[in-house]
Amino acid sequence: MSGVDAMIWVVGAFAFWAIALAGNVWLSNSRWRSGRAVRLVVPVVFGVTILVVWEMLVRGLNVPGVILPPPSMIAEQIGQSLPILWEDFVQTFIKGTLSGYVIGCGAAFVVAVLIDRSPFLQKGLLPVGNFIAALPIIGTAPILVMWFGFDWQSKAAVVVVMVFFPMLVNTVQGLAASSAMQRDLMRTWSASYWQTLLKLRLPAAMPFVFNGLKIASTLALIGAIVAEFFGSPVRGMGFRISTSVGQLAMDMVWAEIAVAALAGTLFYGTVAFMERGVTFWHPSQRKN
Amino acid sequence: MTRILPVLVVLGALVGFWYAAAVPMNIHGVLDQAERDGVAVSPATGAARRDLGSWGLVIGNAGQASKAWSMERPRLPAPHQVAIELYQTTVLKKITSKRSLVFHAWITLSATLLGFGIGTGLGILLAVGIVHNRAMDMSVMPWAIASQTIPILAIAPMVIVVLNSIGIQGLVPKAIISAYLSFFPVVVGMVAGLRSPDAMQMDQLKTYNASRAATFWKLRLPASMPYLFTSLKVGIAAALVGAIVGELPTGAVRGLGARLLTGSYYGQTIQIWSALFMAAIAAAALVGTVGIVQRLTLRRMGMGR
Secondary structure, three states: OOHHHHHHHHHHHHHHHHHHHHHHHHHHHOOOOOOHHHHHHHHHHHHHHHHHHHHHHHHHOOOOOOOOOOHHHHHHHHHHOHHHHHHHHHHHHHHHHHHHHHHHHHHHHHHHHHHHHOHHHHHHHHHHHHHHHOOOHHHHHHHHHHHHOOOHHHHHHHHHHHHHHHHHHHHHHHHOOOOHHHHHHHHHOOOOHHHHHHHHHHHHHHHHHHHHHHHHHHHHHHHHHHHHHHOOOOOOHHHHHHHHHHOOOHHHHHHHHHHHHHHHHHHHHHHHHHHHHHOOOOHHHOOO | OOOHHHHHHHHHHHHHHHHHHHHHHHHHHHHHHHHHHOOOOOOOOHHHHHOOOHHHHHHHOHHHHHHHHOOOOOOOOOHHHHHHHHHHHHOOOOOOOOOOHHHHHHHHHHHHHHHHHHHHHHHHHHHHHHHHOHHHHHHHHHHHHHHOOOOHHHHHHHHHHHHHHOOOOOHHHHHHHHHHHHHHHHHHHHHHHHOOOOHHHHHHHHHOOOOHHHHHHHHHHHHOHHHHHHHHHHHHHHHHHHHHHHOOOOOOOOOHHHHHHHHHHOOOHHHHHHHHHHHHHHHHHHHHHHHHHHHHHHHHOOOOO
């Protein structure tokens, strides 16, 4: 590419950025700024600007494709590799992440309800649980691959270990969330322990439970992908990323990252959507 | 004592369960070794033992069970084996030796701290910008929140390799991953904190004719301290994980992640466990230090509980 062409791309990139920025500033200060349309348009314009500037700068500065491929090359790779991407998605997300997520969160919920009757156990398990939730659990991945083999079961095991303690801590906090007045009211109606649990304390715990589920959803996908760095059959997002990095096929790496980002966002969005349905009564769900 | 006793009981139960679990997990290896040493084992051949359940083998060979706690390459090391390995590679080795776990931990910690510092600094600056500039708020905040759902760690290998190919090696690529991982929790937490003063307090400063800078330094920033420290704890734990994962892709030979990797490649399970515990101790120390700084700072500011 000649020097003049390169200059045109680079100048064009800065010009596009300046125009988009001016547009966004104007929109954010305009009289429609609190409307839903503007609130959607401004971040979308920001994201599109980043993609366009990336594309133009990479072309203009002639950045090698093995360092940073332009978005057009990535889109082309996505289009070409859809079967591979789908296979990796099924292996990592559906088999590894989802199964580990369901087992881990389910087990944490059950354990939280079980230790609910024992304040002694709660006082012992909560500090330990908080401590373990802050540790680099991802380090257990090689051990779990050794125990469960290379396939998706070890990835599900890593996900279970990663989501169990944050979910447990959040559920225990949630079960303590009903106020003393509410619990007394149940006692005036002569409600048994299980009735109080099912009709008052579990519904009141739902905001905390969903907070834990949302945190767990991000941890689960990370756990499954990174666990595949330690050993995997010839499928899976983590496997594809680490081997593509080894081959310097950066466009495939970015394609897999795009799929992972999409999967993570959809997963979190689904949990948040379910939260809105279940905890409609909570102040955090109010429109304003 | 009433607060420590339950924790001690739970920890004791965990250690007891660990010792008990080590027996069926290691029994296949124990019996293979016993067969090689010529001791009578039932069933006698490895092929016959391979498909049997672990507990059945333990019950059938109860005499060999205690050897499960002193194998050289166990599937599940006993707690005392991990403790001895930790002691030997930290206290008994010189800090400069390449076999010292303290040396490896320092390699990882230096990347963590550097990345954490960069990420926190940039995060605070971005948060200040978001709170004071509506265009930045409306364009960047949705992406900041959305990026927390994206598995950033998946990019770690790529970042390392790309930076290596343009000549940046060693500490800085890992620090960049750590910086990215601690950046977004700090942005989200600081924005929440900087916006936490309520309308009455903001109005009072307006009656004092305070400029935006004065409002920032005297009201917004002090009010954001509790939120900042919570985010710092999340950020520093994430930065440590980022530094460890950053050591995996290029087959690094130094650092805690490298110890995990070499242990798993060479089947040195006790080495894996000791590296994992060292990482856990490092994470606990980092979060604990932030907690102490939090308590001292908040107490001096009058916000201590």
